[in-house]
Amino acid sequence: MSTTHLQYILELLGTLVFAILGALAIEDKEKDWFAAGFMGFVTAIGGGSLRDVLLGSYPLVWVGDVYFLYAIFIGVLMTFVMHKQLAKLRRTFLLFDTLGIGFFTVLGVEKCLQLGVAPEIAAIMGMFSAVMGGVIRDTLSNEIPVIFRKEIYATACLAGAILYLVLHPYLDRNLTLLLSIGLIIVLRLLAVKYKLSLPSLK
Amino acid sequence: MSTTHLQYILELLGTLVFAILGALAIEDKEKDWFAAGFMGFVTAIGGGSLRDVLLGSYPLVWVGDVYFLYAIFIGVLMTFVMHKQLAKLRRTFLLFDTLGIGFFTVLGVEKCLQLGVAPEIAAIMGMFSAVMGGVIRDTLSNEIPVIFRKEIYATACLAGAILYLVLHPYLDRNLTLLLSIGLIIVLRLLAVKYKLSLPSLK
Amino acid sequence: MSTTHLQYILELLGTLVFAILGALAIEDKEKDWFAAGFMGFVTAIGGGSLRDVLLGSYPLVWVGDVYFLYAIFIGVLMTFVMHKQLAKLRRTFLLFDTLGIGFFTVLGVEKCLQLGVAPEIAAIMGMFSAVMGGVIRDTLSNEIPVIFRKEIYATACLAGAILYLVLHPYLDRNLTLLLSIGLIIVLRLLAVKYKLSLPSLK
Numbered sequence: 001m002s003t004t005h006l007q008y009i010l011e012l013l014g015t016l017v018f019a020i021l022g023a024l025a026i027e028d029k030e031k032d033w034f035a036a037g038f039m040g041f042v043t044a045i046g047g048g049s050l051r052d053v054l055l056g057s058y059p060l061v062w063v064g065d066v067y068f069l070y071a072i073f074i075g076v077l078m079t080f081v082m083h084k085q086l087a088k089l090r091r092t093f094l095l096f097d098t099l100g101i102g103f104f105t106v107l108g109v110e111k112c113l114q115l116g117v118a119p120e121i122a123a124i125m126g127m128f129s130a131v132m133g134g135v136i137r138d139t140l141s142n143e144i145p146v147i148f149r150k151e152i153y154a155t156a157c158l159a160g161a162i163l164y165l166v167l168h169p170y171l172d173r174n175l176t177l178l179l180s181i182g183l184i185i186v187l188r189l190l191a192v193k194y195k196l197s198l199p200s201l202k
Numbered sequence: 203m204s205t206t207h208l209q210y211i212l213e214l215l216g217t218l219v220f221a222i223l224g225a226l227a228i229e230d231k232e233k234d235w236f237a238a239g240f241m242g243f244v245t246a247i248g249g250g251s252l253r254d255v256l257l258g259s260y261p262l263v264w265v266g267d268v269y270f271l272y273a274i275f276i277g278v279l280m281t282f283v284m285h286k287q288l289a290k291l292r293r294t295f296l297l298f299d300t301l302g303i304g305f306f307t308v309l310g311v312e313k314c315l316q317l318g319v320a321p322e323i324a325a326i327m328g329m330f331s332a333v334m335g336g337v338i339r340d341t342l343s344n345e346i347p348v349i350f351r352k353e354i355y356a357t358a359c360l361a362g363a364i365l366y367l368v369l370h371p372y373l374d375r376n377l378t379l380l381l382s383i384g385l386i387i388v389l390r391l392l393a394v395k396y397k398l399s400l401p402s403l404k
Numbered sequence: 405m406s407t408t409h410l411q412y413i414l415e416l417l418g419t420l421v422f423a424i425l426g427a428l429a430i431e432d433k434e435k436d437w438f439a440a441g442f443m444g445f446v447t448a449i450g451g452g453s454l455r456d457v458l459l460g461s462y463p464l465v466w467v468g469d470v471y472f473l474y475a476i477f478i479g480v481l482m483t484f485v486m487h488k489q490l491a492k493l494r495r496t497f498l499l500f501d502t503l504g505i506g507f508f509t510v511l512g513v514e515k516c517l518q519l520g521v522a523p524e525i526a527a528i529m530g531m532f533s534a535v536m537g538g539v540i541r542d543t544l545s546n547e548i549p550v551i552f553r554k555e556i557y558a559t560a561c562l563a564g565a566i567l568y569l570v571l572h573p574y575l576d577r578n579l580t581l582l583l584s585i586g587l588i589i590v591l592r593l594l595a596v597k598y599k600l601s602l603p604s605l606k
Contacts, residue, residue, distance in 0.1 A: 031350055031402060032350075032399050032400035032401060032402045033400045033401060033402070034349070034350075034354075034356060034357045034400050035349070035350040038349070038350075038356070041326075049256065053255055053256070053457055054453065054457070054464060054467065055462075055463075055467065056258070056460070056462030056463065056464075058257075058258030059257075059258065060256060060258075062323075063256065063257065063319065063323050066320045066322050066323065069322050069323065069326075070322075117467065118470045120470050120473050120474075121466075121467050121470065121473065124445075124473075135544065139341060139543060139544055139546075140337065140341055140347060140350075141346070141350075142341075142344060142345070142346055142546060143546070144545070144546055145544060147438070147439070147442070148435055148436075148439040148442075148544075148545075152438075154438060154442070155438045197436050198436035198437045198438050199436060199437060200435060200436045200437070233552055233604060234552075234601050234602035234603060234604045235602045235603060235604070236551070236556075236558060236559045236602050237551070237552045240551070240552075240558070243528075251458065255457055255458070258460070260459075260460030261459075261460065262458060262460075264525075265458065265459065265521065265525050268522045268524050268525065271524050271525065271528075272524075341543060342539065342543055342549060342552075343548070343552075344543075344546060344547070344548055
């Protein structure tokens with residue numbers, strides 16, 4: 001299997017997982033199936049869509065390739081059928097979420113570089129790709145977005161994006177990907193384990 | 203009067219009605235005229251604008267044709283002058299809202315098909331055209347969006363959009379329109395009458 | 405220094421000030437540095453970005469010119485280092501905010517006219533340029549957007565935008581700018597001083 005194929009399959013899998021995470025995120029509420037599906041959809045496509053709308057890069061990924069929609073549909077369906085089992089896997093999902101934000105951050109950065117965007121912008125857009133789906137979901141649900149209440153989250157994505165931008169002129173792509181995604185995962189898991197937050201203004 | 207003319211007039215009328223519904227929606231709050239007008243505006247143009255921004259289809263309808271802005275302006279003005287009388291017509295407005303979401307869903311689907319979008323995407327975009335204006339309004343007002351708290355609403359739009367996509371290769375346009383909008387109206391009115399909701403995850 | 409240079413420097417300064425205002429706006433909360441920086445960023449670029457996305461005018465200003473990002477970065481950094489001193493300057497910042505919304509409203513109107521947009525649309529987009537960054541920030545923070553709770557604010561921008569559109573065919577550019585921005589500043593400061601609001605629907 002070529003790297004391109006592997007990457008495409010990982011993108012679909014990541015989208016499916018984000019849809020499950022998004023649909024599960026509202027499980028505690030008295031929301032109906034439609035709301036759960038909608039939230040899964042928004043979580044899965046929100047970040048990348050915002051990035052592409054801000055860049056004017058059309059068509060949006062899921063508009064141009066309907067398989068992403070099917071990945072979301074399967075993820076939401078899995079949530080409906082197995083939500084009791086899935087809800088017990090929160091620890092596993094934390095890991096999946098961490099893998100997902102690492103992967104989507106770096107892919108977002110790469111897309112920006114291919115579009116000729118300045119690296120400073122690419123770092124922000126990479127972070128947006130990973131975290132803004134959750135932000136839009138939380139805003140629609142009238143909750144304080146997760147990136148403002150959790151331990152270090154978006155900051156880890158930003159750090160990984162910057163590492164990618166620093167390394168990619170010198171190292172080969174796979175190594176750069178590995179190190180950048182690795183940094184995001186390590187930062188995030190350490191933050192969760194030791195409840196690390198950035199200092200507040202006060 | 204040709205069908206095209208009729209459709210254009212219905213679009214302007216639908217925009218006017220959505221502006222009234224949006225401006226009235228905040229009547230209970232202590233918001234001022236500007237807020238009411240702004241909410242009317244957002245409700246009327248939000249859904250179609252989100253659809254067109256996601257599709258990269260420019261200019262947005264109301265940016266390219268200033269008559270839509272006038273329709274909104276008249277709707278908001280009517281709300282200011284007659285809001286006491288209008289507030290008594292809530293039952294009538296429920297009907298108008300239902301007609302409106304049916305009409306805008308199907309027009310949104312048709313626009314997507316003309317732009318060559320896949321039918322799966324067209325169904326979602328059609329539903330977005332009808333309901334996302336209200337979602338944006340509610341999010342700005344810090345309320346749980348109407349589509350997450352009401353009886354079957356967006357789901358009816360989705361069903362009508364899918365029916366349109368199934369029928370349109372076989373039936374002529376007017377019959378397809380009639381049946382799809384009819385399905386949305388019937389589903390929605392039944393849901394209101396019998397307080398039908400989709401099951402929740404619990 | 406040419407007018408164009410002066411305008412560019414004012415745009416960067418205005419962006420810096422809006423970033424400070426945005427980052428300070430959440431000082432009362434227990435949010436961390438990332439949240440403060442993010443809010444400064446959103447406040448500074450939100451209005452212009454929404455305008456340009458609605459117009460399909462790419463690249464967005466801050467995506468095409470990375471100096472705007474540096475202006476935001478400096479503003480956020482200043483907030484971190486000097487937030488106690490800055491927090492005492494609220495009266496001064498009210499003045500800066502008022503200058504800023506006047507300036508950005510009129511620049512937004514001019515950009516629309518250059519893009520060939522109808523004047524009615526240009527007035528709305530000018531107002532959006534000035535106030536929607538704050539609206540997006542407040543929506544993300546789960547607060548009622550400032551334009552719905554404050555004394556006359558967005559309405560002053562709208563009035564200034566309309567004055568610009570009325571005057572610009574007859575007067576030279578600098579005088580038109582001066583009078584339009586002046587109207588916004590006077591309306592806003594009078595509204596704050598005398599606690600003027602538009603009437604509410606009730």
